[in-house]
Amino acid sequence: MPMMVLYICLFLWPVISFLLLSIGGNISSPSLEYFEKILQTPIYTRILYNTFSIAAFVTIISVIFSYPIVYLLINVSKRTRRFLFILVLLPFWTSALVRTTAWIVILQRNGILNDLLLSIGITSEPISFVYNFSGVLIGMTHVLMPFVIFPLYAAYKDMDYSLIEAAESLGSKSFQITKRIILPLTMPGVVAGSIIVFMSAIGYYITPALMGGPGQTMIAMLIENNINQTLNWEMAASMSVILLMTTLILFVVFQKYFGFDKLFTSNIQKGYQKKSARSKMSIEKITMYTAGITVCIFLIAPILIVFPMSLSASPFLEFPPSEYSFRWFESFFSDTRWIKALWNSIIAATVTLSVSLPTGTLAAIGVNKMNSKFRLLFETFFITPMVIPVIIFAVGLFYFLAPLGLNNSPVLLGLTHSILALPFVFLTVRAALKGFDENLEWAAYGLGASWLTMFRKIMLPIITPGILAGAIFAFIQSFDDVVLALFLTNVKSRTLPRIMFEGVSHEIDPTIVAISVLLITLTIALFVINNLFISGKKR
Amino acid sequence: MNEQKKNSLYMKGIEKNYGKVRALKNISLSIESGEFCTLLGASGSGKSTLLRVIAGFELPDNGILKIDEKDLSSISIAQRNIGMVFQNYALFPHMNVYRNIAFGLEMKELGNSEIKRRVNEVLELIGLSKEQDRIPSTLSGGQQQRVALARAIVIEPKILLMDEPLGALDKNLRSDMQKLIKKLHKNLKVTVVYVTHDQDEAMYLSDKIVLMDAGEIIQTGTCEELYSRPKNKYVANFLGECNFISLESGKKICIRPELLRIHHNNTNDKNTIEVSVNDVVFQGHTIKLIASYNNQEIIAVFSPQEFKSNINKKDKIHLTYDNKSLMDM
Numbered sequence: 001m002p003m004m005v006l007y008i009c010l011f012l013w014p015v016i017s018f019l020l021l022s023i024g025g026n027i028s029s030p031s032l033e034y035f036e037k038i039l040q041t042p043i044y045t046r047i048l049y050n051t052f053s054i055a056a057f058v059t060i061i062s063v064i065f066s067y068p069i070v071y072l073l074i075n076v077s078k079r080t081r082r083f084l085f086i087l088v089l090l091p092f093w094t095s096a097l098v099r100t101t102a103w104i105v106i107l108q109r110n111g112i113l114n115d116l117l118l119s120i121g122i123t124s125e126p127i128s129f130v131y132n133f134s135g136v137l138i139g140m141t142h143v144l145m146p147f148v149i150f151p152l153y154a155a156y157k158d159m160d161y162s163l164i165e166a167a168e169s170l171g172s173k174s175f176q177i178t179k180r181i182i183l184p185l186t187m188p189g190v191v192a193g194s195i196i197v198f199m200s201a202i203g204y205y206i207t208p209a210l211m212g213g214p215g216q217t218m219i220a221m222l223i224e225n226n227i228n229q230t231l232n233w234e235m236a237a238s239m240s241v242i243l244l245m246t247t248l249i250l251f252v253v254f255q256k257y258f259g260f261d262k263l264f265t266s267n268i269q270k271g272y273q274k275k276s277a278r279s280k281m282s283i284e285k286i287t288m289y290t291a292g293i294t295v296c297i298f299l300i301a302p303i304l305i306v307f308p309m310s311l312s313a314s315p316f317l318e319f320p321p322s323e324y325s326f327r328w329f330e331s332f333f334s335d336t337r338w339i340k341a342l343w344n345s346i347i348a349a350t351v352t353l354s355v356s357l358p359t360g361t362l363a364a365i366g367v368n369k370m371n372s373k374f375r376l377l378f379e380t381f382f383i384t385p386m387v388i389p390v391i392i393f394a395v396g397l398f399y400f401l402a403p404l405g406l407n408n409s410p411v412l413l414g415l416t417h418s419i420l421a422l423p424f425v426f427l428t429v430r431a432a433l434k435g436f437d438e439n440l441e442w443a444a445y446g447l448g449a450s451w452l453t454m455f456r457k458i459m460l461p462i463i464t465p466g467i468l469a470g471a472i473f474a475f476i477q478s479f480d481d482v483v484l485a486l487f488l489t490n491v492k493s494r495t496l497p498r499i500m501f502e503g504v505s506h507e508i509d510p511t512i513v514a515i516s517v518l519l520i521t522l523t524i525a526l527f528v529i530n531n532l533f534i535s536g537k538k539r
Numbered sequence: 540m541n542e543q544k545k546n547s548l549y550m551k552g553i554e555k556n557y558g559k560v561r562a563l564k565n566i567s568l569s570i571e572s573g574e575f576c577t578l579l580g581a582s583g584s585g586k587s588t589l590l591r592v593i594a595g596f597e598l599p600d601n602g603i604l605k606i607d608e609k610d611l612s613s614i615s616i617a618q619r620n621i622g623m624v625f626q627n628y629a630l631f632p633h634m635n636v637y638r639n640i641a642f643g644l645e646m647k648e649l650g651n652s653e654i655k656r657r658v659n660e661v662l663e664l665i666g667l668s669k670e671q672d673r674i675p676s677t678l679s680g681g682q683q684q685r686v687a688l689a690r691a692i693v694i695e696p697k698i699l700l701m702d703e704p705l706g707a708l709d710k711n712l713r714s715d716m717q718k719l720i721k722k723l724h725k726n727l728k729v730t731v732v733y734v735t736h737d738q739d740e741a742m743y744l745s746d747k748i749v750l751m752d753a754g755e756i757i758q759t760g761t762c763e764e765l766y767s768r769p770k771n772k773y774v775a776n777f778l779g780e781c782n783f784i785s786l787e788s789g790k791k792i793c794i795r796p797e798l799l800r801i802h803h804n805n806t807n808d809k810n811t812i813e814v815s816v817n818d819v820v821f822q823g824h825t826i827k828l829i830a831s832y833n834n835q836e837i838i839a840v841f842s843p844q845e846f847k848s849n850i851n852k853k854d855k856i857h858l859t860y861d862n863k864s865l866m867d868m
Contacts, residue, residue, distance in 0.1 A: 439629035442596050445616040446623040447643030447694060457642075461633045 011385060011419050014400035015393060019237055019244070035238050044222070048242070051218040054133075054208070055201035058140045059194050065141070065295045066148040066193070070156050072292030075285075087300045092146040093523050094303060095480035097497050098516040100210050101504050102302030103139050104130055105309065105317055105513065107211075112305065135211035142299065143207060144200055148193030151258075155189025156182075192258040199250045203243055203389025205483050210504055219243050220391040224486070227395055240392045251387045255380055303520055310510070310517040317510060328514035338499070338511070344410040345479055345495040351414025352421050352478035353471060359418070360425025360474075361467055365459075367426075368433045379430075386423040390483040393419070398487040408490045416484055421474035428473065432466025468533055472526045479519075545607060546572045546697045546730045548593065553602035555588055555754075562588045564754045566602065570732065570747070575724050577733045577741040579777070580751035586734045589751070590702050593732060594623050606697055617646070622691030622729075624701040628683045630675035636662075636686050637671040643694035661689040664723070681712045685719070692727060701733045705740065717743055738778050742766070750774055769866060781866075782837050784812070796827075798864035799839040801847070802857035811859045812837075816852055830858075 038044045069088070073081055091099060106112045107129035114126040129135055205220040212218075219239055226236035310328055312321030332338050367378050385393065397416055406412055436459065444454040485498040496515065503512045548570040555563040563585050570576045578586035591597040593604065595616035604611045611619060630639050637658055644654045662668045665685040675683055684704055691699055704720075705713045721744055724731055735741055741748050742762040750757045750765060750773075758770040769775035772783065775793060782799070785791050802811050814830035814837050826846045828839040839858060850856060 437627065437629060439625045439627060440631060442594070442616075443623060443625065443629040443631075443690075444642070445596075446594060446619075446621060447690070448617045448620075448646035449642075450617060453646065458631055 011393065015388070015396035017396070017400060019241055019392075019396070035241075037235070038238055038242070044239075047217050047219060047222050050216060051202050051243075054136055054140070054216065054218060055198050057137055058144060058201045059198045061137065061141045062145040062148045062197050063152075063190055063194060065145060065298075066152050066190075068288050068291035069149060069295045069299075070153045071288045072296070073153055074156055075289075084296060087296050088146055088149055090524065090527070091142065091299050091303055093476065093527060095476070095497070095519055095523070096143050096206055097480060097482055097500055097504070098306075098519050099142060099302055100139050100207050101500070101508065101512060101516050102306050103135075103142065104211060104504065105508060106302060106305060107135060107138065111317075130211055131213045133212070133216055135213075136208050136216045139207040139211040140201055140204060142302070143204075144197045145299070147196040147200070148190065151189040151193040152186055153189075155186040188258070192254065195250050195254045195258075199247050199254070199387060202246060203391060205389075205391050206501065210501070220389060223391050223395060227398070227487075233399070236395060240389075240395065243389055244392055247387055247389060251384075306513050306516050306520070310514040312510065315510070317508060317513065328510045329518075331511045332514050332518070335511075338496070338515070340492075341494055341496045341499045344413075344489070344493055345497070347410040348414035348417055348495060349475055349478040351411050352417040352474055355415060355418040356421040356425050356474045357467060357471055360422045360470060361429050361463075363422075364426050364429035364433055367430065382426050383423040385419050390420070390481075394484045394487045397484070401488065408488070408493045410489070410493050410495065413485060413488050413493070413495070414478060416488060417478035417481055418474070420481065420484070421470075421477040424473035424477060425467070425470035428470035429463060429466045432463040432469075436462055465533060469530060472530055475526070476523070479522075547607060548698060548730065548732070549603070549605040549608070550593075551603045553589070553592060553599045553604065555585075555592060555597060555599050562754050563592070563599070566756055568749060568756065568759065570730060572730055573728045574746045575731045575733065575744055576747045576749060577735060577745040578749050578751055579735060579738060579741045581736055581777075583753075584751040585754035586736075586751050587702055588754075590700050590732060590734050593698070594621055594700055595619055620694065620697050622694060622696035622699040624684070624687050624691050624699070624704045626703040626706045628675070628680075628687045628707075630683055630686055630690070632675055635672050635674055636667060636678070639675065639686055640690045640693050643690065647694070657693055661693045664726075665689045665719070680708050681716060684708065684716060688720070688723070692723065692729065696729065698730045698732060701731065703734055703736070705735075705737075713740070720744060742778070750777060767866070775866065780838055784832065784835055784837065786812070787833070792860075793866045794860055794864055795866075796838040796840040799837070799858045799860055801839075801841075801845075801850075802859040810862060811857050813855060813857050816850060816854045816856060818852060819850060830856075 038048075069084075073084055076084065104111070108114075109126045109128060111130075113129060114123075117123050118126065129138070202218075203220055204218065205224065208216055208218045209221050209224075219242070223236045223239050223243075226232045226239070308320055309317060311324045311326065313323035313325035313327060314321060363378075363382060367375055367382070370378065393416075401412070440458055440462070441454055444458045445451075449457070480497055481495075482497045482501045485495045486501070489495060489498060500512050500515060503509055548568075550566055550568045553563055553566040554561075566585075566589060578589055580586045588597065592599050595611065595614075598612075606619070631642065634642070640658045640661060641654050644657060649657075658671075659668070662671055665688060667682060667685055667689070670678060670682065675686065678686065684707075688704070691701075701720075705716050708716060717740060723729075724744075733741075733744060745762060747759065748762055748765050749759045752773060758765055758774050760768075765774060766778050769778065769781075772781075772793075775781040780796050782794050782796060783791070784794070812832050814832040816828065816830050817836075818829040820827040820829065824842075825840050826843055828841065828846075828850070830837045830839070837858070
């Protein structure tokens with residue numbers, strides 16, 4: 001149970017000791033003065049209100065946008081569906097920081113969208129899309145929407161198509177079918193997705209910090225501000241408690257009704273068997289298709305647009321570039337500041353992989369062996385880092401590690417990243433183990449194998465795709481992390497995403513766009529490797 | 540160790556509970572060397588649990604388990620040298636046929652040439668020499684089960700355990716496999732413990748049948764003993780059909796359908812009952828007569844030659860029986 005030890009030392013202990021500050025840091029005489037202060041200070045209640053309303057908007061928009069794209073996914077041919085899935089998955093796998101950067105490039109006052117609108121004369125003055133409410137909404141919806149698309153698609157796909165036929169034969173119009181059959185039957189999927197989106201949205205840091213204005217300050221930013229600027233630890237802790245409580249309640253509801261592990265076991269690539277081919281193009285269908293395609297463009301556009309921009313020769317961001325060159329890539333590779341950061345990121349990611357893979361795999365095997373009563377308990381415990389807002393975790397670690405002077409090494413950063421990565425490794429390996437027939441294990445023992453031999457020769461080769469998927473998630477978790485790096489690194493040990501984040505929050509240098517392209521390419525490469533490996537296994 | 544005791548299995552007072560469920564209750568059984576013993580029972584009777592206890596996959600809560608008079612409680616699964624064949628085959632999906640079969644020999648750290656010789660030998664035996672490079676998922680169910688069988692016997696186990704090995708196969712394939720298993724048992728003289736819920740399969744294959752119900756052994760014996768001298772109604776019903784008749788005299792009798800004969804002088808003799816015919820069912824190799832006697836359903840089975848075709852529904856006929864064919868319980 002090395003996972004337990006790691007969790008307790010680097011996760012539970014720091015977080016809880018930090019949170020205790022909210023009640024005055026003394027369990028025996030708890031005080032609620034800080035909570036009262038929050039409720040009495042207008043700026044604080046304003047931020048709480050902001051946070052929840054932004055999260056609610058993001059959730060609603062995600063749900064509304066998900067329907068057309070899922071409708072599209074269900075109705076198109078198998079090949080088109082594979083293509084569309086790549087469009088949905090690619091942004092999902094791309095670093096949130098990179099996506100946010102791309103959006104700022106598109107949406108800012110002198111950005112692509114405004115250029116376009118001005119040139120076709122829709123507006124005479126640039127519109128502010130970013131550093132305000134709309135910016136936060138666009139950015140966060142883009143990041144979080146896939147969490148609704150996947151469960152909704154699964155629910156839609158599992159729906160028995162004959163139900164719709166039955167309704168049609170009973171004389172229902174398509175509107176009624178939608179209202180009476182499709183909506184209720186896909187509801188569980190939507191609710192599951194919405195809970196995840198809302199839960200993630202209230203604790204979000206990067207996107208609102210970069211794309212919002214002062215009016216869009218959210219709890220996570222306030223916590224960060226309380227630590228780094230005003231040094232008000234108790235206040236930060238109290239805000240964290242509020243945030244954490246909300247998240248945990250949602251998490252418990254979710255775990256009770258849906259279960260996180262299902263997110264990874266449902267095979268989204270599975271084909272949908274439609275029983276009747278209806279070629280008739282109705283108005284509803286055309287509307288849904290158009291909306292679906294628009295959402296697809298919304299998802300993939302920021303990823304694609306940065307590619308030509310990174311190749312621009314101009315010292316300013318330009319789209320389409322008037323001249324092409326590799327100068328911004330060269331500027332990245334020749335600047336020791338960037339190279340040092342890249343190196344730090346690689347060290348952290350390596351540590352993350354080497355810690356989280358064996359630990360997560362062992363934990364998954366251990367949980368698999370438990371009886372069902374304990375299993376749910378441990379499972380829930382192991383995936384909590386996935387749902388606890390990173391900001392709370394980061395501040396907790398800072399509070400715990402800074403006095404020990406341990407907060408400035410990329411190795412230690414990697415170690416803390418492995419806490420973020422472990423739930424992913426745990427879940428993917430667990431999903432792989434569900435497909436592992438227990439009798440294979442018995443058969444191996446019966447033929448004289450020890451546990452170690454069985455593991456090496458039988459179990460490991462069979463669950464390797466799961467471990468590999470976990471490795472990719474783990475790598476991305478570490479390589480994309482901004483929040484932990486903000487608190488746990490200094491000028492010497494800072495990582496690539498941290499410098500990018502600082503760059504983006506001032507002015508976007510074309511080098512950052514070039515780095516974004518490199519990161520997207522890396523994601524695509526990992527994606528392809530994983531797919532090749534899986535299809536290679538099948539053959 | 541004398542020849543008699545080699546590869547024999549002995550169990551006494553085996554108990555196994557899952558929480559409040561008593562899966563095995565006081566199981567005592569001995570199986571001789573080279574014997575083909577079948578654990579027969581409905582699902583939930585504890586037969587598979589008992590097999591898993593013998594294999595070492597489950598530890599009994601109580602009782603003694605010995606192979607060749609050696610207590611197994613402290614011997615790990617790997618050291619028991621028991622071959623196991625699973626219902627779902629449990630072939631290693633990432634290894635080809637050859638590697639699957641060789642696995643157990645590799646665990647024994649035998650030399651490569653020795654492994655090769657023995658694997659080829661069993662491949663020959665099961666008739667899959669040509670398929671040795673194929674991956675299990677590309678084989679048919681019957682072929683997969685033959686590979687599983689080969690993998691279990693190649694290690695020359697002290698005891699070969701089979702858990703409903705033919706359960707997933709269709710009927711024709713099943714009878715081919717039954718022949719193969721019978722042939723292998725005869726040639727290899729291995730001690731076999733076989734689990735099934737199919738009484739025909741049990742009777743075809745076994746030297747000894749152990750009938751189980753609700754975690755208990757109900758009766759142990761040869762096929763003939765269980766069929767002709769069942770200990771109780773449950774056993775009588777499980778192995779074939781049986782008529783339980785309360786006579787007008789108040790006497791209760793129990794008789795197999797094929798032992799009732801048509802009585803041609805329509806008189807009430809001593810061992811005769813008058814029944815009215817409800818249905819005559821043609822079953823191919825037999826004809827089944829369904830009749831009633833004092834509101835009790837009576838079933839009789841005849842060969843087509845001895846059955847008179849002029850018997851129709853609602854006819855009244857006399858059936859007779861021999862006192863020697865009655866089963867006492």
